Amino acid sequence: MTGMQKAAALVSLLPGCVLAAACARGGPPPQPGAVIATHADGRAPIGELYAAYESLVARGWSLDVVAESAPEGTTSSLPIIALRSPGKGPAVWILSGIHGEEPAGPNAIAAAMGEIAELGSRRPVVLLPLLNPHGYARNWRYLNVAVYSEAIDGHSVGDSSHLLDDPDAPGRPRASAPSSPEADAVTRYILAHAADYPPAVSIDLHEDNLIHEGYVYSQGAAGAADPLAVEAVAVLRNAGVPIKAGGTTRFDEPIADGIIGPVTDSSIDELMSTASVIADGQARPGPQARTVLVFETPAAALPLGQRIAAHAALLRRLAELLVPPAD
Numbered sequence: 001m002t003g004m005q006k007a008a009a010l011v012s013l014l015p016g017c018v019l020a021a022a023c024a025r026g027g028p029p030p031q032p033g034a035v036i037a038t039h040a041d042g043r044a045p046i047g048e049l050y051a052a053y054e055s056l057v058a059r060g061w062s063l064d065v066v067a068e069s070a071p072e073g074t075t076s077s078l079p080i081i082a083l084r085s086p087g088k089g090p091a092v093w094i095l096s097g098i099h100g101e102e103p104a105g106p107n108a109i110a111a112a113m114g115e116i117a118e119l120g121s122r123r124p125v126v127l128l129p130l131l132n133p134h135g136y137a138r139n140w141r142y143l144n145v146a147v148y149s150e151a152i153d154g155h156s157v158g159d160s161s162h163l164l165d166d167p168d169a170p171g172r173p174r175a176s177a178p179s180s181p182e183a184d185a186v187t188r189y190i191l192a193h194a195a196d197y198p199p200a201v202s203i204d205l206h207e208d209n210l211i212h213e214g215y216v217y218s219q220g221a222a223g224a225a226d227p228l229a230v231e232a233v234a235v236l237r238n239a240g241v242p243i244k245a246g247g248t249t250r251f252d253e254p255i256a257d258g259i260i261g262p263v264t265d266s267s268i269d270e271l272m273s274t275a276s277v278i279a280d281g282q283a284r285p286g287p288q289a290r291t292v293l294v295f296e297t298p299a300a301a302l303p304l305g306q307r308i309a310a311h312a313a314l315l316r317r318l319a320e321l322l323v324p325p326a327d
Contacts, residue, residue, distance in 0.1 A: 042304045105311050
């Protein structure tokens with residue numbers, strides 16, 4: 001089945017469908033035993049999220065199935081999807097849902113579809129709204145384990161260590177192979193579409209249930225001085241999110257006025273900012289986004305509804321700022 005046929009099959013589904021593998025291929029709905037329930041903490045059912053995201057297809061966006069994710073221990077696959085605006089060129093990339101126990105971002109994207117669609121009518125946009133769908137459905141942080149642990153290697157959908165240069169061995173990647181099929185597919189997708197949609201701005205929506213004050217990572221060329229990072233901190237404050245103005249993160253990264261400058265963490269965000277990658281054993285240009293922002297809201301300190309509203313406010317404000325001026 002081609003990407004367009006898969007897109008058509010997805011769009012034709014009723015909002016309540018959980019998009020198991022058979023649905024994604026346009027086949028019969030899954031049997032009752034294969035139905036995937038969404039974690040009951042007030043987050044939207046996963047079928048409603050897919051339906052909201054797919055509404056962009058009616059506006060001329062292209063829908064791609066990046067991968068059909070089926071981590072060990074699951075019985076049905078769920079698609080990792082991406083949507084591309086009709087126009088090509090320097091683009092805004094919006095990512096969310098890398099960690100499944102961080103539901104505010106995927107829900108906020110669904111709430112801000114109108115603003116995202118409007119932004120996509122004015123400049124190129126690539127949207128990857130739910131990168132770890134099984135994590136979202138199970139409330140699991142990673143593909144292989146439910147929670148963050150210093151003792152267990154959690155397999156993140158956003159792990160990019162297989163593409164990023166090893167500081168201790170230049171010319172070699174930090175890992176010899178992708179940590180999961182999903183990480184391989186997602187990073188390959190980014191590199192494949194960076195030619196037609198070269199990342200100018202990358203926005204990644206995150207949360208953290210081990211912090212009580214939020215902050216913003218700024219991985220791009222301007223680092224902590226990036227004006228969009230400064231604006232993002234102001235939006236979060238106005239939305240009632242407590243901001244950690246100084247000190248360090250729980251990973252000992254210095255914070256200044258709520259912002260952390262570029263860090264080496266092998267994340268998808270470091271990938272989006274890097275000038276070069278090592279792909280299939282060869283050095284090649286990286287995405288090189290000049291602005292790469294990662295928003296962290298304190299999941300333990302605020303109710304989910306307020307966190308969703310804060311992320312939606314960020315998306316709406318950044319959409320306003322990123323619309324090119326009228327001729």
